[in-house]
Amino acid sequence: MEEKTSNRRFISLKLKWAFGTAVGSLVVFFIVAMAMFSSFTQSLFNQERDLLNQGMTNISRQLGRINQPLTKRNISNAIDPADGHVAEYQRPIVQELSDGHLIVNVYGRDRQPILSTGKSITKPTFTSRRQVKMMKGAAHKVIVGQQPIYAQRDHRRIGYLQVENKLNAYYQNYDRLRLVVILAMCLVVLASGLLGYFLSMMFLRPLGEIHDTVKTISKDPTKNVRVPVPNHNDELAELTTMFNEMLDRMQRYIEQQSQFVSDVSHELRTPIAIIQGHLDMLDRWGKDEPEVRDDSIRACLIETKRMKNLVQEMLDLSRAEQVEINFRDQKTVVNDVVHQVFNNFKMLYPDFHFTLDDDLNESITVNIYRDHLEQVLVILCDNAVKYSKERKEVHISLSRGMNTVEIGIQDFGEGIPATDIDKVFDRFYRVDKARSRKKGGNGLGLSIAKRLIEGYHGSITLESSLGAGSLFRIILPIVEDPEAL
Incomplete structure (x- = not known):
């Protein structure tokens, strides 16, 4: 078991604390950032979609006022009248056609192109009702809106309209925001890891001092070293105090044990010496003299009884401590x-x-x-x-x-x-x-x-x-x- 424990790779508690703080901060920041990122990007996307819907509505309403099949001439007259009279719908059409975010394509009733403000990204689909959908573009997806154009007077179909939003601004903002989130996430992980490491160094300093004290005590159990008690009153200060009290008790037990062994040896030395002296005397010459023999036996019995009482009291003391x-x-x-x-x-x-x-x-x-x-x-x-x-x-x-x-x-x-x-x-x-x-x-x-x-x-x-x-x-x-x- 000791070999397995010693062979384990040592990982500092400071590193664990720093890693845990960094991971925890990363998880919390990731959840918050993803929620904010999704909300913000969805808001941007909705703005682009509303821009396309508004453009389609304005263009189709103004072209519907022509009240005849759409041609290049009548669309041109609607945009720039020859008599110099500016129609009330000129500015909305010009504004929508000049919007760089949108590509506008107008088709006649025969589905032939009449007007285009840019190269179309997707193929036209001539539908009988208005629809807005996402379609695959060259670099990324785009929003495509398609609808028929009806004359306002008799509601006859006079052409078709297709408006495309390239979403370039949306994706630019999307990529920029994603980069900012990634950089902020890296900064949060780095800052929280460093903060966790330095906080662990400050808060766990008593553990390091306990570690050093234990190493010193393990080398010399009689050495009088103690862990400095922190000024702040918390769990580590309480642990340090309890550890010092344990060391005090341990050292007191060691001293008592040493004194106990010394006292026992001293207490037993005297009766053993007395018994040995009487037995030596009996062995040499005392066994032939009844009076000396009886005195020696009596003295040996007294000392034996005292040793027996001493051993019994030592056992009682050992039990008393448990x-x-x-x-x-x-x-x-x-x-x-x-x-x-x-x-x-x-x-x-x-x-x-x-x-x-x-x-x-x-x-x-x-x-x-x-x-x-x-x-x-x-x-x-x-x-x-x-x-x-x-x-x-x-x-x-x-x-x-x-x-x-x-x-x-x-x-x-x-x-x-x-x-x-x-x-x-x-x-x-x-x-x-x-x-x-x-x-x-x-x-x-x-x-x-x-x-x-x-x-x-x-x-x-x-x-x-x-x-x-x-x-x-x-x-x-x-x-x-x-x-x-």
Whole structure:
């Protein structure tokens, strides 16, 4: 799969963006331009057709006033009378005959040509009714209009008229407009492509910086590099922020893992060295002395038990970091668990005074696996018992916020210095290592508790004063639909 991915041809997102912008602009412009082009050219064509129809109408009406079969003489007299009197229809005939767009051909009743203003493009068709149609010309199509001419007096047929519009002006404008559209289309594609490319360079700059950061991190995961967050508040700025937060978490996990391995190796080195020392002593000479042999066996068992507890706590910590995956849908009535732990510790430690302040008037459901909540409460209550001195008293409280439930566990023992409060939840951390080791602690309990609570989107905090005791607060979100249990 990696080889297939690496063999794929790399195409920059900037080029894809530019190409997509250019193609999109081309499609939109093509549709709009074609609509405008068709509308404009159709308007030009209609003008040319109207020109031909108007010419045919004027010529046929004025020639119909001759009221006798058409001949060259009477047409000439109609155009240029010998007596110098200008007929009222002279200017329309002259105007139509002199129009360079039109070729006028007049035929007599015997279908012989009488008058022509230019070489005819098409062969005449003598019809009994008026018709206008497109016909093939030498270079392009032309409009041809044909109709009979009737005398106005008695409506006798006195000749035939054929008018042709060469459409030269139409096709010149058509070709000119088409060239303008093509050039404009090329300009739009080029401009939109360049604009898309430069916009992609500006908008996708954070992606390039993320790419460079990933390459740097892949070479050295411990390197402290981050992506600059853009000033504009948009999706890319949000993505950059989330990416930097992910890098922060990743680096924190790497540091924690490195510290975890270092601490585990350090924690295991001591019991292993103790066990090895006792076994070497027994192998050399201690097995012949019952007292030395019993002491060594007892010490080896103690250290073995401590290593077993350490491994178990390490497994618990590993599972605690995966609660969101394995136990996301688990729900528990918090009242029941708190009362159960309270009663258990009262029975286990009769010399301690345990009190429970339950301010909840109803059963409250939280999104947490029951065993995990019980485990956290046992860890905190066990610490409260272990680190209490003269005043053997533990106070447990249960109260409700707006959408949360709060569990408090308070002791009145040794307390924790202010400088160590932020570190007590770290793995293998002990405020007083020598004293903690005597009490059997490995420094993983509070770390497990914190991972479990945060895995269920809750929080755990500590307030403490040296010599005055400690107060742990657990806050968990309340499930809105208890029937989901």
